[in-house]
Amino acid sequence: MTLDARKQAFFSDNKPACSLKGHWVSFCLVDELGVGAPYGGLPYTVHDSAGQQYKGRLSGEGVAKLQDIYCGPVVLIFDDLYSGAEQPYRRLMLRSVYELPITELQVRAEQTRFAVSDGRRADGNPARQNANRFYQVEVRDLVRHVAHLPAIAPRTHQPQRHALKMMADLGFGPSQSTLAGVVLFPNNHTVLEVRPLRAFRPMLSTDDSFCALNLYQLALMATLSYCNFGQEPPQKPQDEVRFPFDPSVGHFFAEKLSGYHDAWRVDAEQHQRFYPLYEEVPYSRRFEILPFDPVLYPQNRPELEEKQEHPASLHFFDDEALGTDTQAFISHHEEVILIAVRGTASAADGLRDANAHQVAFVDGAGKAHEGFYQAYRAMRDFVLRYLGRFHTDQRIIICGHSLGGAIALLLAEGLRRTPDADYNILLYTYGAPRAADAEFTAGASTLVHHRIVNHNDPVPSVPAPWMNTTAKLWVPGAVTLFSAPAPGGLLFAAGLVRFGGNPYQHHGEQQHFMPIMLPDGTRSSVLWKPGCESIQEAGCNRALQLHGDMPDRDNLLKQLFQANQHFMTASYIPAAWATLRRWQQTQESDGPLVTPREFELLDHALEGMRQQLRNKRRELARLRPANDRGYEHNEALNAEIDRLHTSRERLATLRWRRLDARDVYGSHAHSAHLQPSLKRWFSHRENREPAQVASIPPATQTEWGRAQTLDIDSIV
Incomplete structure (x- = not known):
């Protein structure tokens, strides 16, 4: 038997060889298209079965060959840290906490692209035909520290992981505690197809101006805030965490x-x-969930017990144990820090909603709703601690729905007034109740706040000005005249009655979803800025009609916060999607925002509301009391009648308004990635509705019977 024949068994996948010299190994790193140039010049380290190390660099085509090595398998790793000058990587590697061990290999992999647009593994890599062995690998296969890297995607051609463990057991190659690297076998040319390190991140405009993109995207993020963080184990992790x-x-x-x-x-x-x-972005530019690695980060060590840090404690605020049951999440990348605050979701939230007593807003001007203020104070330190670690002049975008919108407003204003900080804040809220008084609103006038309201959503109408007092002073009979109007009436006048303190007042620029039912039965909505309270109050009035006289306050609030038109997935998200599609179509066709038929329907509704106010004014004139103080009501009604007239004029301008790309996409309007992102978005059937005017998506079969959007009954 020849020497080669006797040594052959040692060169199998199952058994390392003895330490004899005279053999070779070669390898090549390629992308999914079979090109090795992206990895040209990359430094590598090889450990052989005799404990020898070989360092070198790949050729310009990503190839290396070692001659006269000891017999047996070798372990290949690419663990050299990135030494370039690109600032996004340098900042992540040098930040004061959770500095990332970014390698040269990771940076190279982030610059490559997938062969298949959806990221699925593709067969038929052309480099495979020149290989004795072919493996599909990821960066985490080839480096020591992997907590900051994504999980391995499904693959067909896996590297020999068992051989790596066997070499570690026998004392060859890297220590077993790391098990880093890929095993290569002697007298073989091995091709390693490296999966690109790319990620998705939600597009968010950083412009002050309102845009349809943020309207839709932040509605989704505000809804996500209702979910748990989903970490496993949720507390006191030992070695790693997962998010299943x-x-x-x-x-x-x-x-x-x-x-x-x-x-x-x-x-x-x-x-x-x-x-x-x-x-699509390089992996390091995604919205980050911080790594968990007790070896690299002492603050992750389990022995710290209650002081141990882990992703859930860093990104997710849940104050249920302390009584406020406030919930929010926070994440960031190099341009944006995103904070989303949850709305009403529990009995504790309901009690906070009902607590309309006012307290001083100590971080700014005026007074705030006590329940909302308590929730804001509960999460303030959590947010400031995160910003202190990871804020590097990014735009801070805050969003929230319902109760979360009210808390988000107080949080945004509190952050804006933080001493020695220059936080640049953008706020979007959905269906948020009033959170503070007129003095607060005036003091926060420079805060950029886009306030989204669904027409039939009653929650933005509370706390009404008559709810800024304690229960024992709250007198239902005082507002009876205006709380039980005829069908189609208004609750506007309820705001004329209050007891003590300053009235609650909304903050921000209102963007109002006005619902439409077209003649063919299609549901749609027009987003606009009406500029008057009557339209906003119609949703609360609709709820009160079901009870006649003013109901008990707690029951009223429970009803309002459970209204179908207040839910995100049933109303705000579909309406936001329809607005985005409408604005996309309008911008592409250079057409008007509303069709003549839509204008006719909405204008008729507004004129009907204006006529109702005129009728109420005449009624008050007939019922003028002997002390002749009715002029206070008349002045307010006259002002609102004038505002409704202005609203009709604003509506008329929509017939002629033309949109540009910035109205639709904000700061992304002219970016290079916009068209690829739209192509991916439109690849989903749900986003290709070929409607002349974008309408609310029809309910799926499983959602029949659930409220999907708004109707026009309450304003006609």
Whole structure:
């Protein structure tokens, strides 16, 4: 038997060889298209079975060959840290906490692209035909520290992981505690196809101006805030954490988007698919969920017990144990810090909603709703601690729905007034109740706040000005005259009565969804800025009609916060999607925002509301009391009649208004990634509705019977 024949058994996948010299190994790193140039010049380290190390650099085509090595398998790693000058990477590697061990290999992999647009593994890599062995690898296969890297995607051609463990058991190669690297076998040329390190991140405009993109995207993020973080184990992790639960905040960012998956579920009961618009970015530029690695980061060590840090404690605020039951999540990339605050979701939230007593807003001017203020104070330190670590002049975008919108407003103003900080804040709220008084609103006048209201949503009408007092002073009979109007009437006049303190007042620029039922039965909505309270109060009035006289306050609030038109997946998200599609079509066709038929329907509704106010004014004139103080009501009604007239004029301008790309996409209007992102978004059937005017998506079969959008009954 020849020497080669006797040594052959040692060169199998199952058994290392003895330490004899005279053999060779070669390898090549390629992308999914079979090109090695992206990895040219990359430094590598090889450990052989005799414990020898070989260092070198790949050729310009990503190839290396070692001659006269000891017999047996070798272990290949690419563990050299990035030494370039690109600032995004340098900042992540040098930040004061959770500095990332970014390698040269990671940076190279982030610059490559997938062969298949959806990120699935592709067979038929042309480099494979020149290989004795072919493996599909990821960066985490080839480096030591992997907590900051995505999970391994499914693959057909896996490297020999068992051989790596066997070499570690026998004392060859790297220590078993790391098990880093890929095993290569002697006298073989091995091709390693490296999976690109790319991720999705939701596109968010950083412009002050309102845009349809943020309207839709932040509606989805505000809805995601109702989910749990989804970390496993949720507390006191030992070695690693996972995010297996879908939907959850952790799964959405750390699993789906980090793994280049097009996520759409933001609510556990969601059946209809609403896809965010994603931009494809290098992995390091995604919305980050911080790594958990007790070896690298002492603050992750389990022995710290209650002081131990882990992703859930860093990104997710849940104050249920301390009584306020406030919930929010926070994440960031180099341009944006995103904060989303949850709305009403529990009995504790309901009690806070009902607590309309005012307290001083100590971080600014005026007074705030006590329940909302307590929730804001509960989460303030959590947010400031995160910003102190990871804020590097990014735009801070805050969003919230319902109760979350009210808390988000107080948080945004509190952050804006933080001493020695220059936080640049942009706020979007959905269906938020009034959170503070007129003095607060005036003091926060420079805060950029886009306030989104669905027409039939009653929640933005509370706390009404008559609810700024304690229960024992609250007198239902005082507002009876205006709380039980005829069908189609208004609750506006209820705001004329109050007891003590300053009246509650909304903050921000209102964007109002006005619902439309077209003659063919299609549901749609027009987003505009009406500029008067009567339209906003119609939703609360609709709820009060069901009770006649003013109901008990707690029961009223319970009813309002459970209204179908207040839910995100049933109303705000579909209406936001319809607005985005309408504005896209309008911008592409250079047409008007509303059709003549839509204008006719809405104008008729507004004129009807104006006539109702005139009738109320005449009624008050007939019932003028002997002390002749009725002029106070008349002045307010006259002012509102004038505002309704202005609203009709604003509506008329929509017939002629033309949109440009910035109205639709904000700061992304002229970016290079916009068109690829739109192409991906429109690849989903749900986003290709060929309607002349974008309408609310029809309910899926599983959602029949659930409220999907608004109707026009309450304003005609």
